Every structure is written in C-alpha cells, then in structure tokens.
Amino acid sequence: MTDLDLAALTATLDSLPKRFPGPGGVAGVVRNGQTIAARAWGYTDLDAGTPMTAATRLPLCSITKQFTCQALLSLFPDPDRLNDRVARYLPAFTGLLPTIRQLAHNQSGLRDYWALTVLQGARAEQPFRREDALPLVARMKTGHFPPGTQYSYCNCNFRILSEIVEAETGEAMAALYDRLVFAPAAMKTATLTADTSRPADGVTGYEGTDATGHFPAENAIYWVGDAGISASLDDMLAYEAWIDTTRDDPDSLYNRATRRPRFADGAPASYGFGLAHRSIAGRAFTGHGGALRGFRAHRITCRDERLSVVVLFNHEASAQAAADALAEAALGHRTPAPAPVTTAMDGQYLCPQGLRATLVAGRTTASLAYATAPDTLRATGDALASPTVTVTRQGDALTMQRTADNLTTPLAPLPILDRADPAPLTGRWHAPELDATLEIMARDGAAYARFTGMLGTGRIERMAPAGPDVWTIATRRAMDAPAPGDWTLILARDARGTPTHLTLGCWLARGIVYSRA
Numbered sequence: 322m323t324d325l326d327l328a329a330l331t332a333t334l335d336s337l338p339k340r341f342p343g344p345g346g347v348a349g350v351v352r353n354g355q356t357i358a359a360r361a362w363g364y365t366d367l368d369a370g371t372p373m374t375a376a377t378r379l380p381l382c383s384i385t386k387q388f389t390c391q392a393l394l395s396l397f398p399d400p401d402r403l404n405d406r407v408a409r410y411l412p413a414f415t416g417l418l419p420t421i422r423q424l425a426h427n428q429s430g431l432r433d434y435w436a437l438t439v440l441q442g443a444r445a446e447q448p449f450r451r452e453d454a455l456p457l458v459a460r461m462k463t464g465h466f467p468p469g470t471q472y473s474y475c476n477c478n479f480r481i482l483s484e485i486v487e488a489e490t491g492e493a494m495a496a497l498y499d500r501l502v503f504a505p506a507a508m509k510t511a512t513l514t515a516d517t518s519r520p521a522d523g524v525t526g527y528e529g530t531d532a533t534g535h536f537p538a539e540n541a542i543y544w545v546g547d548a549g550i551s552a553s554l555d556d557m558l559a560y561e562a563w564i565d566t567t568r569d570d571p572d573s574l575y576n577r578a579t580r581r582p583r584f585a586d587g588a589p590a591s592y593g594f595g596l597a598h599r600s601i602a603g604r605a606f607t608g609h610g611g612a613l614r615g616f617r618a619h620r621i622t623c624r625d626e627r628l629s630v631v632v633l634f635n636h637e638a639s640a641q642a643a644a645d646a647l648a649e650a651a652l653g654h655r656t657p658a659p660a661p662v663t664t665a666m667d668g669q670y671l672c673p674q675g676l677r678a679t680l681v682a683g684r685t686t687a688s689l690a691y692a693t694a695p696d697t698l699r700a701t702g703d704a705l706a707s708p709t710v711t712v713t714r715q716g717d718a719l720t721m722q723r724t725a726d727n728l729t730t731p732l733a734p735l736p737i738l739d740r741a742d743p744a745p746l747t748g749r750w751h752a753p754e755l756d757a758t759l760e761i762m763a764r765d766g767a768a769y770a771r772f773t774g775m776l777g778t779g780r781i782e783r784m785a786p787a788g789p790d791v792w793t794i795a796t797r798r799a800m801d802a803p804a805p806g807d808w809t810l811i812l813a814r815d816a817r818g819t820p821t822h823l824t825l826g827c828w829l830a831r832g833i834v835y836s837r838a
Contacts, residue, residue, distance in 0.1 A: 322626055326653035330358060333650035338362050341643050342531040343636025345373035347554040350647060351629040354565035356558045365524040365635060367535070375554040378510060378521035379633045381618050382611025385550040386479045386595030388502050389494070390425050391574040393486055394594065395501045400425070406485045412459055419468035421485070424478040426582045426593045430464030432830035434477035435801035440825075440833065441757050441774030445614070445798040449542040449776070451515070454480055457775065462754050465674070465831035469585035472592055472726045474693070474829065476547040476801070479595065483546025494545050502574070503556075506563035511552040517542050517613060521551035526615020527636045535636055538615025542800050548611065554631060561622060561629035568624055579607050579624075584727045591709070591725040600708055601645055602654035610641050614802040619644040626652065637802070659685040660700045666712060669787065670719055670732035675826050677787055677809040678721065678732050680705075680712065691721070692828040693803060741786035743768035745820045746812060750835035752825075759825070759835055770794045770810075790814070794825070805829060 330350060337348055337360065345363025349356055365371045393400055400421040407418050411431075419429035434457050438449065441457060458477050465473065483494050490497065495513040503511045514521045517540035527535035552560075567573035582593035591598045596607045601621065608621030619640035622629040630647045632640040649656070662682045669679045678691040687705050689696040689712065698705035698712060705712045709725040712732075719732040743763040750759045757774030761784070768784035783795045790812040796805045805827040813821050823835040 323652050325352060325357070325651055327357070329650040329653060330647065333646055334358055334360050337632075337643055340646075341634065341638035341640075343634055343638050344525075344527045344535055345636070346632065346634040346643075347373060347375055347377070347379070348630070348632045348643065348647065349375070349554050349558045350631075350651060351558055351561040351565065352651070353627045354562045356562070359554060359558065361554065363635075365522065367525070367527070371523075373635070376510070377524060378512070378514075378551040378553045378556075379524055379618065379635060380514065380517070380520060380526070380548075380611070380613050380616045381550045381552055381557075381633075382548045382613045382616060383476070384609050384611045384618055384620055385546070385548045387578060387609055388498055388550060388595070389479050389483050389486075389546045390578055390594035390596075392494070392497045392501045393421075393425070393482060394577050395574055396486065396490060396497075403485055403489065406488070407481065410455065410458055410481050410484060411461055413462050414464075415462050416464060417468055419464075419478075421482070422582070423468045424482055425595065426590060427472050427474055427478060428469050428582075428584065428590070429475055429478050430466040430468050430471070430473065431458075431461060431475050431477060432465055432833075433473075433475045434458055434480070435799065436805045436827060436829040437755065438776055438800050439779065439796050439805060440752070440755055440759075440772050440830070441776040442772050442779045443776035443800055444779055445800055445804075446539045446541060447777065447800075448518075449544075449800055451543045451545070453776065454543075455484065460754075460756060460775075465826070467585075471584070471728050472590060476544075479547040480545070494549075498550065502560075507559040508552060508556040509559070511550060511556045513545065513549050514551045515543050515545045515549040517544070524635055526613065528615055530637070538613075540614055548613070554633060557620060557631040557633070558629075561620070561631065564622055564629065565627055568627070586727070588727050590727070602649045602652045604652065606648070608644075612637075612802045614798075616802075617641075621645075621648060623648070628652070661685055662687055662700045662705070664700060664703060664705060664714070666705060666714060666719060669735045669737055671735045671788070671791065671809075671811075672721070672730045672732055674730065674831050675809060675811055675824050676828060676831065677735065677791065677793065677807070680719075689721075690807075692723075693806065735788035735791060738786040738788055740766065741789075741792075742766075743784070743786075743792075746784075746792070746810075746823070749838035750823055751838040752833050752835045754833050758838055759823070768792065784810070 347361045349359035526538040528538045529535040578594040582590045611618040617634045617640040632643045687698040722729045746761045772779045792810045794808040
C-alpha cells in the first residue's frame with residue numbers, strides 16, 4: 322500500500338474552490354475506512370446565503386445506478402432468472418432482447434431515452450412525469466448494436482431494471498434503497514428524490530461558468546433507477562467506509578458488483594452493475610459520476626489502496642477531474658510532461674455508424690469529439706491515445722479503437738463545408754422507429770430543425786453543414802445533462818441524386834432513419 326501524501330492531498334483540497342469555481346461544493350477522502358480529510362465551501366443558495374455543509378444533501382444523479390444494481394443483486398443473486406421480464410417493457414422490439422446483466426453493464430444496445438426525449442419534441446424545462454418513461458421506452462423497435470457486443474451509456478437500462486425490481490418485490494425503490502443499502506452503510510440522511518423540481522434541503526443547482534456567471538438551473542424531470550438519490554458528503558463518506566469494511570468478503574454487495582464483466586466475444590468490459598472500471602495513477606479504481614443541470618458528482622474507490630474520494634458540486638465544473646486530482650495527490654502521483662503532438666490528424670471524419678468525429682490537435686494534447694464528451698489524447702509514437710481511445714492513421718483515413726466500447730472503426734475523411742444548399746432537406750420527415758417527426762426549414766441559406774413527438778414540439782434547433790450531404794443539429798440543452806450535443810444528420814440519395822431518406826444519430830442514440838412524411 323502506498324504511503325499517503327497528506328501534504329499534497331491537503332493542498333489539492335484547499336485548491337478546489339479556485340480550480341473548480343462555482344457557488345459551492347463538498348469533497349472528502351477515506352483511507353483505511355476512516356475519513357482523513359473533508360471540505361465544504363460556498364453556498365447552497367446564492368440568494369438565501371445558506372452555507373454548504375457536509376450535511377447538505379445534493380443530487381447524486383447517475384451514481385444512483387450502482388445502488389439500483391446493489392439492490393438487484395441483494396434481492397436476486399442470480400439476476401438471469403429475470404431475463405424474461407425484459408420483454409414486457411419492450412413490446413415492439415424486433416431484435417434480440419438484452420438480458421438483465423446486459424442492461425446493468427450498459428451492453429443492451431438500446432438508445433438512451435434522455436437523448437430520445439429531444440427527438441420526441443421535449444423542451445429542457447418541461448415536466449417529464451413518471452408515467453412518460455415507459456411509453457417512450459416501449460416504442461423502441463431496434464437497438465443501435467446487438468446486445469452484448471459493445472458498450473453504450475444508456476439511462477433507460479437502469480430505469481427498466483428498477484421497474485422490474487419493483488414489480489417483482491412489490492416494494493418501491495425508495496424503500497429498497499433504505500433497507501438494502503442506506504441502512505447497512507449508515508447513510509443516515511440519504512433519500513430518493515425522484516422529482517428533480519423538489520431537491521432535498523432546498524439546494525439550488527447553478528448552470529453557467531465562472532466566465533459567463535452562474536444562474537439557477539431549472540429541472541422538472543422524474544427519474545428513478547437511473548438517478549434520483551440525494552445524499553450528503555457525510556452519507557457518502559459513510560458509504561465509502563462501509564465498502565472498506567466489507568472489502569474482504571467476496572459476497573459483499575460491492576465486491577459482487579465490481580466483478581469484471583465481459584462482452585459476448587470474451588473481451589473484458591470496463592463497466593458493470595452501475596460501476597466504471599478505470600485506472601488512476603496506475604491503480605485500479607471503480608466508481609461513477611453524475612450530472613443534472615446545475616449539479617455534478619463523482620465518487621471513486623481503489624480497493625488495493627483502501628482509498629476513496631467523493632466530490633459533489635452544485636454547479637457544472639468537472640467533479641470527475643476534481644476527484645481524480647485528489648486521488649493522484651493522495652497517492653503522490655505526478656503526471657509526466659506530455660510529449661508534443663507532431664502527428665497531423667486534424668480534421669473531421671465520418672464513421673460507418675453515421676457519426677461525425679472531429680480531431681483538433683494542440684501543442685501537447687489533441688481533442689477528439691465523438692462521444693458525449695471530448696476525449697483528450699496524447700502523442701504515443703505514431704498514434705494519439707488516452708487510456709481507452711487510440712487513433713492511428715491509415716492513409717488518408719484514421720482507425721479509432723475504443724477499448725471501453727469494444728469498438729474499432731475506420732474514420733473516413735469528411736471534407737469541411739462552410740455552406741451548402743439546405744433545400745433538399747426542407748420539409749417534414751418521419752421516423753418509424755420513434756413514431757416522431759422532424760421538420761427542416763431554410764431561411765436565406767440557413768437551416769433549422771424542429772422535432773415533434775409524444776412529448777410535444779421542441780424548440781427550433783440550429784443546423785450547420787458539415788460535409789457533402791452531412792449536417793449537424795445542435796442540441797445544447799435538454800432534459801438530462803449533459804445534452805446530446807451535435808447530432809449527425811446524413812442525407813441519402815438514389816442513383817439519380819434524388820434524396821431518399823435521412824439518418825440521424827448521436828453517440829447515445831444512433832442510426833435513426835427518417836423518410837419523407
């Protein structure tokens with residue numbers, strides 16, 4: 322076990338308010354089952370001036386997923402016995418249905434339902450009721466890859482799991498969390514706050530940045546299973562201590578949840594039962610982050626080092642970056658200076674899955690925009706790489722390997738267009754997969770899109786030409802946070818050049834086909 326660098330840890334904790342500026346936050350570190358450092362700074366509400374404390378409950382957002390899976394494993398040690406229950410939530414599905422484990426490992430291939438709310442006409446601030454979720458999920462007819470073959474983050478995987486658990490037990494998830502996790506872990510004030518318009522302890526989340534200023538976020542969605550738990554720093558540090566006390570029990574909930582899953586082809590997976598597996602400072606950590614408009618959360622733990630870190634913000638700075646910095650400081654890790662980026666791969670590309678990738682190189686790092694957040698890559702020989710992504714040149718094209726996704730794909734060069742005629746796109750388009758429509762409008766050469774579906778008619782979104790017959794639709798704000806970002810829209814033509822259909826997708830929801838309405 323590594324000796325703790327307490328001076329570096331203390332300095333890093335003290336630097337968090339400046340490095341990650343915002344209204345308020347809390348952070349704490351557990352070593353050998355004991356809290357060794359904790360901080361609470363700023364305010365839960367800038368108008369009321371209520372101080373942030375270690376007892377303030379904040380939304381954990383997607384950290385909830387691991388608690389859902391631990392409740393599942395506690396009640397059903399062999400979750401495969403529930404596989405036939407999945408069909409009732411996907412009655413229109415035409416392909417192979419995912420198993421319970423594939424849902425819990427984000428290997429289902431289902432499109433994320435928060436991304437689909439955009440295509441169903443939702444606006445960011447409108448209510449999303451509990452009764453809205455299952456009808457939206459039930460419309461799914463296909464996935465964007467066969468179950469078990471790849472990884473893709475999908476919130477509705479865990480919504481389905483929670484619905485199955487409640488149906489099988491006759492108990493609400495709030496009661497199950499209390500009985501199966503909160504009580505054993507001594508999380509005395511943790512609670513399920515499924516209605517995001519009514520946060521625990523009246524805490525306010527803030528959108529914006531230090532440059533733009535911070536303003537209160539407005540949330541009105543109901544979620545359970547995929548998110549919804551609120552807890553204080555005190556609660557979370559108790560949870561980390563509980564994990565440590567059960568570390569030598571192979572049948573403890575956390576140890577069972579952290580058994581490394583595999584894909585159908587036998588390749589090891591980096592995500593299972595609501596927990597991500599990754600390396601920090603050369604050590605194996607498990608954990609998860611969470612995001613809602615106005616809030617960010619992250620927790621990680623290293624079994625071998627008996628080290629855990631928790632960071633919760635009521636603003637949108639990176640809680641993951643803060644947690645990683647604390648872990649590295651505690652372990653005395655110093656990141657070596659990166660080599661300069663000399664490989665010329667800048668540009669935009671298109672993958673066979675119909676998604677645009679853009680790569681921009683700086684002096685020592687390159688940014689690859691493809692999934693929900695850009696990947697930061699460093700020079701490694703002739704490649705650009707991160708711990709989970711490697712990009713190499715193959716002639717004029719690139720090859721992208723995403724080990725965590727179990728995906729290796731070519732990236733074909735996509736010529737950059739600053740302007741294009743939107744006329745072939747204009748009009749109404751219908752997606753049978755969603756039973757929803759897309760209207761594309763043009764005004765003096767500029768293009769705009771508007772989605773209509775079961776949740777209403779959304780705001781007009783800006784479109785921009787990206788390449789020949791390739792456009793982007795920008796979604797900067799949505800019900801969930803972060804929003805899908807840029808959708809890639811591809812116009813297909815027949816041999817005579819006549820438009821036939823559109824294919825729309827983002828990393829969370831790929832390959833949706835629209836035909837003329």
